[in-house]
Amino acid sequence: MALDVAAEVLANLPLSADFNRLSLAAPAIAAATAPGQFVMVKANTSHDPLLRRPFSVFEVLRSGDGTATGLTILNKRIGATTRLLYDAKPGQRIACLGPLGLPWPVIDAGTKREACLVAGGVGLAAFAILAEALVARRVKTTLFYGARTGAELFSLDFFRERGVSLVLTTEDGSAGEHGRVTAPLERHLAERRSAAAVYACGPEAMMAAVARMAMRFACVCHVALERVMGCGLGGCYSCVVPVRGEAGGFHHLRSCIAGPVMSGAQILWE
Numbered sequence: 023m024a025l026d027v028a029a030e031v032l033a034n035l036p037l038s039a040d041f042n043r044l045s046l047a048a049p050a051i052a053a054a055t056a057p058g059q060f061v062m063v064k065a066n067t068s069h070d071p072l073l074r075r076p077f078s079v080f081e082v083l084r085s086g087d088g089t090a091t092g093l094t095i096l097n098k099r100i101g102a103t104t105r106l107l108y109d110a111k112p113g114q115r116i117a118c119l120g121p122l123g124l125p126w127p128v129i130d131a132g133t134k135r136e137a138c139l140v141a142g143g144v145g146l147a148a149f150a151i152l153a154e155a156l157v158a159r160r161v162k163t164t165l166f167y168g169a170r171t172g173a174e175l176f177s178l179d180f181f182r183e184r185g186v187s188l189v190l191t192t193e194d195g196s197a198g199e200h201g202r203v204t205a206p207l208e209r210h211l212a213e214r215r216s217a218a219a220v221y222a223c224g225p226e227a228m229m230a231a232v233a234r235m236a237m238r239f240a241c242v243c244h245v246a247l248e249r250v251m252g253c254g255l256g257g258c259y260s261c262v263v264p265v266r267g268e269a270g271g272f273h274h275l276r277s278c279i280a281g282p283v284m285s286g287a288q289i290l291w292e
Contacts, residue, residue: 142224172197233286
C-alpha cells in the first residue's frame with residue numbers, strides 16, 4: 023500500500039551543475055520499497071508545477087542496526103519540478119508518495135545466471151537496490167553504465183564497494199570506452215549467450231536496443247520504463263505503453279501499475 027508523507031530533506035548533494043542526490047526522511051516508504059519501485063514527489067505546495075513527478079528510489083538509507091530511515095533519489099535539472107528539487111534545502115518538506123509500481127524480479131544464484139544491469143544516464147537510479155539484492159544472493163553482477171561524459175558517471179564507488187563489476191562508456195570518450203553502452207554489452211552477451219539475465223533502464227531507444235539484443239542471444243530481459251506520469255496510480259492514463267497481445271495484435275498497459283518493470287520482449291518498441 024502506498025504511503026503519502028511530507029518527507030523532510032535530510033541532505034542535498036550536488037553531483038554536477040545539473041545533477042544532485044536528494045536524501046528524504048521517509049522511513050515507512052523506504053522500509054516497504056522493493057528494487058525498481060518509484061515515488062511520486064512534489065517539491066512545493068503551490069500549483070506551479072501542479073503535478074508530482076516520478077523518481078526511482080535509488081538508495082534505502084539505514085541506521086546502524088539496519089532500520090530504514092529514509093531514501094534517496096537521483097535528480098537531473100531539466101524542468102520546473104527538477105529545478106526545485108535541485109535547489110531543495112535541508113529541513114524543507116517534500117510531498118512523497120510511494121512505493122509505487124512493480125519491482126524487478128531478482129534472480130537467484132541457483133539459476134546459474136549472471137545479471138547484466140544496463141544503465142543510461144539517470145537510469146542508474148533504478149539499480150542501486152537491485153544490485154544490493156543480487157549481491158546478497160551471490161549472483162555475479164555487472165553494471166554496464168553509459169553517459170554523455172565522464173562527469174556524468176555517478177556513484178561508482180557505491181557499486182564497486184558491493185562487488186559489482188563496472189563497464190563504463192561515454193559518448194565523448196572522456197571515461198571508459200568511447201561510444202554507446204550497447205557495444206560492450208553485445209560483446210559480453212555474445213560470449214555468454216543465455217547465461218545472462220539483462221536488466222535495463224535509461225533512454226527508451228537504448229532499452230529497445232537492449233531488449234532486441236537480449237532476444238537475439240536468448241537472454242531474459244527486463245526493462246524499467248521512464249514514461250511521463252501524471253499520477254502514478256493508474257488514474258490519468260498518461261503513461262500507457264503498447265504491448266504484444268497473447269493472440270496477436272497489441273493492447274495498451276499503464277506503466278505505473280503494470281510496470282515500470284516489464285518484459286523487454288513484451289513491449290512494442292516501434
